[in-house]
Amino acid sequence: MTLEDVARSAGVSLATASRVLGGTARVREDLRERVLAAADRLSYIPNAHARALAGSSSQVVGVICHDVSDPYFAGIAGGVMRAAAAHGLLVMLASTFRDPAQEVAYLSMLRAQRARAILLIGSGFEDRAWERAMNAELEPYLRSGGRVAVVSRHRALKVDAVLPENRAGGAALARAMLDLGHRDFAVLSGPRTLTTVADRLAGFREALAEAGVELPDDRIVEESFTRDGGYAAATELIRRGVRATCLFAVTDVMAVGALAALRDHGLRVPQDVSLAGFDDIPIVRDLTPPLTTVALPLAEMGERVMALALRETRGSRARIERVGGEVILRPSTAPPRRP
Amino acid sequence: MTLEDVARSAGVSLATASRVLGGTARVREDLRERVLAAADRLSYIPNAHARALAGSSSQVVGVICHDVSDPYFAGIAGGVMRAAAAHGLLVMLASTFRDPAQEVAYLSMLRAQRARAILLIGSGFEDRAWERAMNAELEPYLRSGGRVAVVSRHRALKVDAVLPENRAGGAALARAMLDLGHRDFAVLSGPRTLTTVADRLAGFREALAEAGVELPDDRIVEESFTRDGGYAAATELIRRGVRATCLFAVTDVMAVGALAALRDHGLRVPQDVSLAGFDDIPIVRDLTPPLTTVALPLAEMGERVMALALRETRGSRARIERVGGEVILRPSTAPPRRP
DNA sequence: GCGCATTCTGAAAGCGCTTTCTGATACCGT
């Protein structure tokens, strides 16, 4: 079933049928209706490939994230899909499972698909080779008219970005904990080669330093960026006998694991130790105790990054939108027990 | 940068370059290398549209689900992506946000994209018009060689399917609760027009009936399929003064909301009331108390439905794979308090 | 050293669509 069939069945030329279905130009009303009727009658489905090839448009945007099944990315992806739907776009979603090489590979595939825009969601890697490879893909893509926007990347790329207030959020959280009276901290960290982690940690540390509180390196445990990573990190801290009154997990997902580990070791939150996370994924308010965290408007971030990628932008420079960073105090943090 | 440029730069014909890059036929070693070198030198990126148009392959599979940001779908989507990556496929993911019309629209878009396979994830709707529209899209797609596989649909569609043991799981859960000594039940239900809900409910009810236990309709509260829906449903039950000793939320996500509602109303789980869910999304084991539920291997379901869609299948009939259904007893359920 | 079978390469025909470009038709003023 091709356009030609439709045209023939409607008794008009191929060009006219194309104009009607594409809405490209004015066509006399009666012809228009005949074409539409024919298309309907034959249940014609246009071939997106032929369209893209001839026209060079493409109704597809590509999204690359670390892992869709992680609530953080799932939340952002939800926002992206909503925005895409509003524009009649299709989304190609790829999970790299945190493998830099996969990310480059997907980028290249999305280029081959002539995606109208490419969104990179989630932390970049501190890795020179990866960075070079990414830029080698991105730069020609941009030059060929592709649009790129990112969430949570470092500034190496000169593209539009939605930037969570990682550093400021970390700092705000630290101040909030200091205000509660805490002086002994420990951090459950993800891989520090991820910019997101580095930023959150840096902000947290700086705010502590400003208050004259040290955060020695042995108070930072580095584990994978998952629930089990959080569990392992908290367990390790306990094993080491670290006597902190407040734990900061750099993501909520890790905090969930940490909470389980603390409970399993007979520590009560917040009576024995306070625990805070980062992201405000939906579930954390339903934990027991509900988790103090730094809020990020996940779905909105997805919508905004999509909007950035779609905006007309001939010549204007990269736009940065900062979001979130507000501390949400919940019962998982409390003043430290008087010794 | 087209294949022609590569061919010219390598000093071979277009056809030869195509054969080398497509791996379609044997090409003399030295020519092969020259083509590869030229492609690399020019950082050639093939045009997937031209490829699909000429060849009729397509490296893309389409996935339609209700909502990626829901942990249930996110988990399955994770499995799908993993399987897709293993086959070098790209995934177009669409969220319908539970709108049947959207589902049909996406199906049509994916057809236009000539997706190699289309996966429908999640409950179907009990809606004749929708069913007709879906079949009208699906049938020609299948006839044109497209592959379709589903997770959790009813049998109206004659396609490969991964079917969670909704009915059997509901029944098994009911029996487990009966074994604990419960006789007074209430159900926090999602829209019963969704086949998934209907099946879980039916299984649950049947098993109760077999034990001579009634589940009157006023013990079933129907709310939206979300955390807040669960909260609302539990609140409504409390408002009505229903004195059940065991609550069954038809999805874990609803159970999360229900747990919050119960706590907010001063009811302890499981001392005052037992609560069970369905799906075993990752978070529920970290709730307080950890939630009894019926396990579904989400990621595996994603991988299997992808495998079904990809298998060679000239002529063979639709294959059904049943998964999950095992009751996981956790502390959210306990014997009822002796009155 | 010749003929034939066997690879392998190149020319060319599409795949289904968009978009000039050209030509036909209708409409306006005078």
Place this chain on the structure above:
DNA sequence: ACGGTATCAGAAAGCGCTTTCAGAATGCGC
């Protein structure tokens, strides 16, 4: 009633690739 200007339909040229089809080059046996 006529030339000139808008409108609008149709023919045809690609978009970048795959894949026949036919022909060139190679290898083999005798």
